[in-house]
Amino acid sequence: MSKQEISVQPSxxxxxxxxxxxxxxxxxxxxxxxxxxLSDPIRLRLMSIIAxxxxxxxxxxxxxQFDVSGPTISHHLRVLRQAGLVDCERRGTWVYYWxxxxxxxxxxxxxxxxxxxxxx
Amino acid sequence: MSKQEISVQPSxxxxxxxxxxxxxxxxxxxxxxxxxxLSDPIRLRLMSIIAxxxxxxxxxxxxxQFDVSGPTISHHLRVLRQAGLVDCERRGTWVYYWxxxxxxxxxxxxxxxxxxxxxx
DNA sequence: CCGCTGATTAGATGAACTTCTACATAGTGG
DNA sequence: CCACTATGTAGAAGTTCATCTAATCAGCGG
Numbered sequence: 013m014s015k016q017e018i019s020v021q022p023s024x025x026x027x028x029x030x031x032x033x034x035x036x037x038x039x040x041x042x043x044x045x046x047x048x049x050l051s052d053p054i055r056l057r058l059m060s061i062i063a064x065x066x067x068x069x070x071x072x073x074x075x076x077q078f079d080v081s082g083p084t085i086s087h088h089l090r091v092l093r094q095a096g097l098v099d100c101e102r103r104g105t106w107v108y109y110w111x112x113x114x115x116x117x118x119x120x121x122x123x124x125x126x127x128x129x130x131x132x
Numbered sequence: 133m134s135k136q137e138i139s140v141q142p143s144x145x146x147x148x149x150x151x152x153x154x155x156x157x158x159x160x161x162x163x164x165x166x167x168x169x170l171s172d173p174i175r176l177r178l179m180s181i182i183a184x185x186x187x188x189x190x191x192x193x194x195x196x197q198f199d200v201s202g203p204t205i206s207h208h209l210r211v212l213r214q215a216g217l218v219d220c221e222r223r224g225t226w227v228y229y230w231x232x233x234x235x236x237x238x239x240x241x242x243x244x245x246x247x248x249x250x251x252x
Numbered sequence: 253c254c255g256c257t258g259a260t261t262a263g264a265t266g267a268a269c270t271t272c273t274a275c276a277t278a279g280t281g282g
Numbered sequence: 283c284c285a286c287t288a289t290g291t292a293g294a295a296g297t298t299c300a301t302c303t304a305a306t307c308a309g310c311g312g
Binding site for chain 1: 150151152153154155156157160161163164167170171172173174175176179180181183184231233236237239240241242243244245
Binding site: 253254255256257258259260261262263264265266267268269270271272273274275276277278279280281282 | 283284285286287288289290291292293294295296297298299300301302303304305306307308309310311312
């Protein structure tokens, strides 16, 4: 896995929270792409299950928790992967996914409101 | 403004970060709705301009910064409003928008990775 | 009261997205 | 080498979304 695909290239979480300064078009495009990946209820729940799994989790343990077909889960996992939020690896018959905390934290920081901002 | 519309009812930012525990279907639906509002480059940039304005900002100061028509900006602002991320008020001829930090911080907290989680 | 400007609403159109079924690929084990 | 299981890919169908133009609403000034 981790194959080369046309995906959002993480430019490195490098911009100030939006409560501090506005985003330029490039930053907005990258941020919006990540938010789009999280904008589906199934994907957000998938992301939360993977992120809270503490390590990695097998696709076979994900599929059963949703009322959609396997290919649909597969599709959603690819979207999360292309957004840089998770990565995966095949080991034998099974494929394991884990979350990429840096990416999550970058998006979190984008929306955060620093203490100084709360005071002013 | 602040009219009654079918929108995402903020249930109060009340769930743990997804790196700690998975979301149930209801929480995922509410979270995904907010992320969807932020999933468009124009909307995310609008949000960042409003949030970093320090107070409120007139629609007339927003429209000129984008290459889309006025009605399109209006549409995007409504989406942000329905997601509970901004609110607005008409004063005379002009309409002013401001950000709702609580909502922003709730979403930010959802994706945050608490210190203890980084250690374990 | 009428025209003007700012902003939103309504309706239409083309693109993107979610989901499915059918099929393909990867790996295990007899 | 073949059957079987776990995932992923391809393509299609229905729905949602972003955007535009045209029309409407709100407030100001003559």
